[in-house]
Amino acid sequence: MARVYLVLALLLTAFWVYSIVDCALQPPTRHRGVSKPIWLLIVVLLPVVGGVLWFLIGRTRRSSAPRFQAPDDNPEFLGRISTVSDQDERIRRLEEELAALDSEADDPRDRGHVDPPSTDDDSGEQTRGGRS
Template sequence: MARLLIVGGFLAAVFWVYSIVDCAVQPATRHRGVPKGVWIAIVIIVPVVGGILWFTIGRRRADDQDARPYAPDDDPAFLRSINKKEQDARIAELEAELARLEDEGDAPDTRP
């Protein structure tokens, strides 16, 4: 019975330390609900329960970040639309230059 308590206490301590380290090293964007410092305090003050709360409620999974709204410069559709506009403007500019060169080519050559 004493061995079981020692092993259980050891496992709880390992889980507690792992929870603290995991909470501390995650970027702030991966913390849900409350700020990073509050999560660290919860995990430290309430050892096992705080770690369970951290892994079930507080830690945002990496695939959850894809659901966040994009900033305009991170949105692939917006970037494609900008590139399309820039391409259209560049094509129009090149067509105007080509037309100008064709008009110059029709003029007689006056070079000596």
């Protein structure tokens, strides 16, 4: 029977230490009822009962934390994205930049352009280094 009491005392001591650490590490916003220092005093001075009170009354649930929301379901995110007219303006500017780049690429001076071979007679045949 002494072994049972010893194991029970060890478990209750572990619970007491765990409740002290949990109460001390929780941010002050997660404490209900009284302030954080008061909860620490309750848990330390009333070893098992203080721990039980802490977990039942003093500690808030994790479910109150904000959950992840998909961007298309989050009104705050939807309000921050740009409007369609902003996107249309950006597309127009990008198209103008691309057209300017294309016109620069078509300029023969930029590419070291060589004139096409010339024709010598009226038949339209091209002449090369030798006779035709």
